Amino acid sequence: MTDWITTPLEPRMFRGALDVERTAHGLLPHRLPAWARKQFPDPNLAMMEAQPSGVRLVLRTRATAVELDALPTKTVYQGAPPLPDGSYDLVVDGRRIGRTAVPGGNVVTIDLTTQTVVTRPGPPGTARFTGLPAGEKDIEIWLPQKETTELIALRTDAPVEAAPDSGRRVWLHHGSSISHGTNAEGPTETWPALAAARGGVELINLGFGGNALLDPFVARAMRDTPADLISLKLGINLVNHDLMRVRAFAPAVHGFLDTIRDGHPTTPLLVVSSVLCPIQEHTPGPGAPDFDGGKLRFRALGDPSDRSRLTLTIIREQLARIVDQRAADDPNLHYLDGLVLYGEADFAELPLPDGIHPDAATHHRMGERFAERAFAAGGPFAAGGE
Structure with a gap:
């Protein structure tokens, strides 16, 4: 049995987000700052900027197993086939070594003809990665580009912290x-x-x-x-x-x-x-x-x-x-x-x-x-x- 260590999620663990909001569930990354979100003319942009394309958790750890509890919000278009669940990608040393999805979550159904939106709440789930390379390393967990994602809890089998600045442009x-x-x-x-x-x-x-x-x-x-x-x-x-x-x-x-x-x-x-x-x-x-x-x-x-x-x-x-x-x-x-x-x-x-x-x-x-x-x-x- 894995001895899990739960580490509080912090905004400094994120890259690719311009703001991180604390919600009733956990942390919600945004790609536009709070002052800009007050100027949105319609809810569509609010949905799009909260979908974390390019946003990732960047961590330094010796862990070989990672679990991330998340509440996704998935989008369905009325009359179209359902989209597959979004992917959580695990990257180590610039190479993707894992990909998984979180089932469940909220579902937003959009009628593109009438622009009506119906939301059905759902449960959170867990993205789980095992078999990571041994030794200290920087890992990146890229969040689904088309699913709003509230992050609830982070568990690892070794201590973890926010990775230092990469120094890259x-x-x-x-x-x-x-x-x-x-x-x-x-x-x-x-x-x-x-x-x-x-x-x-x-x-x-x-x-x-x-x-x-x-x-x-x-x-x-x-x-x-x-x-x-x-x-x-x-x-x-x-x-x-x-x-x-x-x-x-x-x-x-x-x-x-x-x-x-x-x-x-x-x-x-x-x-x-x-x-x-x-x-x-x-x-x-x-x-x-x-x-x-x-x-x-x-x-x-x-x-x-x-x-x-x-x-x-x-x-x-x-x-x-x-x-x-x-x-x-x-x-x-x-x-x-x-x-x-x-x-x-x-x-x-x-x-x-x-x-x-x-x-x-x-x-x-x-x-x-x-x-x-x-x-x-x-x-x-x-x-x-x-």
Whole structure:
């Protein structure tokens, strides 16, 4: 029988979170600070920022067995097949050596057509890892990227403490559901997590499903977050929400960049446009769900002849122009065309399962390509600026 040691969970054990809230159950990591959460215009962003994509517990221990009690909140979309339970990934010395799930938990059912939400409470469960390597080591437990996760208790078979700072550069990234990790097989296999591992950096992932919308409070949160590298991936949500017209887009991007630069005047900053999404390349939003035979797909409803409205093609043109214009006075500002990460040839080989979101294999491809272009020698995120 294992002699378990229970160690109180503390906010300093988390990386990738901007805030940690104490709840009736335990600790709930957030990816936006409390002041920003008061400015949310709708509950969808509140749900997305509390889903801990990129958030992990980082611990130093000699333990060979670890148990983590958690209360997950899982999302089900009305009319669509249930999603698999989210994964908890165990990483030792940069290598994933374990993956498990926590059954049970709360279930939130969302009707995408009517936007109604029904919550059914459920019990907590336990993520359990055994057979860890002997000796002192730093371990990371990556939390499910698409499940809100309240952490209740931590047990190990040897003493454990928060790991010291790694000394690695911090990469702060903001994007949409693709950055959040939709369809990735686990939290260490979202494209930003894969790119961060290749680049040898600490990730803070502010990818929010459906909510890369140039919100000013997100820019201010990024302004106030210490970071060595920053990237913004913009496009798809602005189109499928039909959020703004062409006239408003460029000033909004300038304002977002200005706010970030108030806190990070010389930090390498990479603006990335959307990957290929054929339904919205030349057709404006809004986008709408379409359950055909019980399978969720999306379609665009806008008028392609209306040039006042945003499409992905227009956004790419505008972002390239904005970065080129600003780069004369900001040599640390860079642009990457998202079609380099996933374009027409990729779509022919690895089509988008629902018309918008890449599959698990594409997350790997995007992570590799981003790392090659951003972190490699000559890239904007190269170590030492080489």
